[in-house]
Amino acid sequence: MSRLVPRVLTFLVLGIAALAITAPFLWIFRGAFSGSDAELYRLPPTLHPSNLTVHNFGNVTEQVPYFRFFLNSVIVSTSITVAQLITCSTAAYAFARLRFRGRNALFAVVIGSLMIPIQVTIVPLFLVLSKLGMTNTLWALILPGIFSAFGIFLLRQHFLALPRELEEAATIDGAGHVRTFARIVLPLSGPSLATLGILCFTYWWNDLLLPLVMISDTDRQTLPVGLVLLAGRFSTGSLGTIAAGIAMAIVPVLVVFVAAQRYIVQSIASSGLKL
Amino acid sequence: MTIRTTPRSGVDDHPVAGSGPRPPRRRRGDGGPALAFLTPSIIVFVVFVLGPTVGVLVLSFYDWNLLSDGTFVGFDNFDRLLHDHRLLGVYGSTTYMALVILVVNVVLGLLLAVLLETRMPRLLRGFFRLSFLFPFVVSASAVALIWRFLLNKDLGLVNYLLGLLHVDRIDWLGSSAFAPVSIIVVNSWKTIGFSILVYIAGLQSIPNELREASIVDGANAWTRFWRITFPLLSPTIFFLVVINTITSFQIFAEPRVLTQGGPGDASRTIVEYLYDTAFGDFDLGYASAIGITFMLVLIVLTAIQFRLSRRWTFYE
Numbered sequence: 001m002s003r004l005v006p007r008v009l010t011f012l013v014l015g016i017a018a019l020a021i022t023a024p025f026l027w028i029f030r031g032a033f034s035g036s037d038a039e040l041y042r043l044p045p046t047l048h049p050s051n052l053t054v055h056n057f058g059n060v061t062e063q064v065p066y067f068r069f070f071l072n073s074v075i076v077s078t079s080i081t082v083a084q085l086i087t088c089s090t091a092a093y094a095f096a097r098l099r100f101r102g103r104n105a106l107f108a109v110v111i112g113s114l115m116i117p118i119q120v121t122i123v124p125l126f127l128v129l130s131k132l133g134m135t136n137t138l139w140a141l142i143l144p145g146i147f148s149a150f151g152i153f154l155l156r157q158h159f160l161a162l163p164r165e166l167e168e169a170a171t172i173d174g175a176g177h178v179r180t181f182a183r184i185v186l187p188l189s190g191p192s193l194a195t196l197g198i199l200c201f202t203y204w205w206n207d208l209l210l211p212l213v214m215i216s217d218t219d220r221q222t223l224p225v226g227l228v229l230l231a232g233r234f235s236t237g238s239l240g241t242i243a244a245g246i247a248m249a250i251v252p253v254l255v256v257f258v259a260a261q262r263y264i265v266q267s268i269a270s271s272g273l274k275l
Numbered sequence: 276m277t278i279r280t281t282p283r284s285g286v287d288d289h290p291v292a293g294s295g296p297r298p299p300r301r302r303r304g305d306g307g308p309a310l311a312f313l314t315p316s317i318i319v320f321v322v323f324v325l326g327p328t329v330g331v332l333v334l335s336f337y338d339w340n341l342l343s344d345g346t347f348v349g350f351d352n353f354d355r356l357l358h359d360h361r362l363l364g365v366y367g368s369t370t371y372m373a374l375v376i377l378v379v380n381v382v383l384g385l386l387l388a389v390l391l392e393t394r395m396p397r398l399l400r401g402f403f404r405l406s407f408l409f410p411f412v413v414s415a416s417a418v419a420l421i422w423r424f425l426l427n428k429d430l431g432l433v434n435y436l437l438g439l440l441h442v443d444r445i446d447w448l449g450s451s452a453f454a455p456v457s458i459i460v461v462n463s464w465k466t467i468g469f470s471i472l473v474y475i476a477g478l479q480s481i482p483n484e485l486r487e488a489s490i491v492d493g494a495n496a497w498t499r500f501w502r503i504t505f506p507l508l509s510p511t512i513f514f515l516v517v518i519n520t521i522t523s524f525q526i527f528a529e530p531r532v533l534t535q536g537g538p539g540d541a542s543r544t545i546v547e548y549l550y551d552t553a554f555g556d557f558d559l560g561y562a563s564a565i566g567i568t569f570m571l572v573l574i575v576l577t578a579i580q581f582r583l584s585r586r587w588t589f590y591e
Binding site for chain 2: 011017021022025031090093123124127143202206254
């Protein structure tokens with residue numbers, strides 16, 4: 001009896017939290033199929049087929065270049081992720097395993113730059129990119145995201161924790177740093193690289209500030225801004241169309257997330273984020 | 276920031292803290308390879324971090340609106356900062372929202388993570404984890420748009436549910452008392468899953484023997500948490516405090532989409548104020564000065580956290 005109460009309480013708390021998180025998604029998915037604004041807001045919601053329609057999804061692609069937004073978002077997030085994995089892992093290897101003058105000072109600069117987020121430097125960043133003629137292109141969204149002090153720090157911590165014996169054996173076998181890095185260190189770093197990749201991809205997939213500042217053509221916007229543009233037509237379009245647009249932005253993420261969730265959870269869990 | 280490639284002899288000054296025997300004696304330092312490995316990062320760092328940081332410092336001494344040439348105005352922008360009542364208000368609302376989000380994510384996140392690690396069927400645990408983490412990967416603007424529907428004063432689901440409990444309709448997005456609360460709820464709702472996941476990782480790294488030994492010694496759950504779990508988890512908690520502070524002070528999308536910072540400046544964040552000043556009013560010099568204050572705030576906050584952490588974090 002005395003052990004039952006805490007267990008019931010545990011499931012009650014977890015259940016309420018899970019409901020609070022899933023219910024808004026379920027509500028917006030149902031709203032995406034509603035035939036009218038009144039139907040969208042009908043409470044409690046009904047699932048009667050006569051009130052439901054799929055027209056909203058077609059309306060989304062009519063009102064905004066949805067697939068273009070989606071493609072832009074994929075290009076930007078993927079490019080940044082790949083570039084970040086390359087630059088962060090090579091820099092982290094240098095900080096973890098190579099001996100050179102000024103290493104500690106340089107690493108201190110990297111850590112210090114954690115405190116200068118992109119929001120602080122957005123104005124000169126805009127000026128630099130417009131001087132380079134890159135504003136209003138996807139380059140303006142990709143290039144500023146590549147350097148990641150957090151990524152270098154995360155991977156360096158992981159590289160430091162790797163057993164040195166394997167690398168030493170490789171050195172004795174005559175492998176240079178490039179080979180040791182590519183053949184020994186990287187293959188042992190799957191979870192950390194995956195963690196950085198996931199965090200990087202989701203951050204830039206979600207970013208609203210940079211595209212708002214850098215991009216003026218609708219065709220070159222990313223999905224987060226695209227959704228805001230679609231919702232900006234609150235006055236003209238139907239609410240069901242906006243709900244459908246949101247649902248269309250979420251479903252691909254949901255599919256990837258459910259498919260890869262074990263890997264995502266495992267990699268973040270096993271990389272042991274701490275300071 | 277120069278990297279000297281002069282050879283260094285000997286391994287005595289090997290500065291990397293690592294385990295195991297020292298590596299085979301190399302006669303030269305690794306300056307050359309180091310430069311090669313660091314070059315990609317150095318290039319993007321100089322062009323997109325260091326350059327713009329210097330740029331912010333320089334721009335803050337200018338009056339510039341993009342169209343005309345900038346004029347050097349000395350400390351005028353900083354003088355303006357001191358007399359900007361809106362800035363103070365915006366920092367107030369940003370700090371209020373950021374601190375509550377920080378506390379919710381760090382405390383409620385820990386509670387949910389500890390509950391998730393109790394005994395339960397695998398499938399159920401998987402479902403809970405999945406649902407807690409999912410909003411973290413959805414874009415903030417989609418999340419904010421969903422909640423714009425849910426928090427609608429007259430038609431929204433939240434007020435409907437509160438109505439069932441006989442609570443009067445709340446003007447979630449239009450009143451200065453509740454607009455910041457809405458931002459807090461929506462942002463925590465989206466980000467708490469990340470904290471939960473990092474906690475789970477920390478909890479799983481605590482050796483089971485310690486817990487078992489304490490049970491044998493007759494410690495109850497409360498004592499076990501404070502004497503074993505909390506100290507061993509303190510580096511994880513510290514990481515989450517630092518990260519959640521930095522990210523919650525940077526909030527932009529939620530107020531932008533949900534409340535436009537209003538009513539008045541009640542839910543305006545510092546990033547939104549900077550954005551409006553720079554790209555709404557095209558007051559680039561003053562926006563840069565605001566950026567510098569933001570940078571200083573983050574530096575001071577992080578320094579304080581590191582200083583305080585020595586009192587309560589525990590490293591094995």
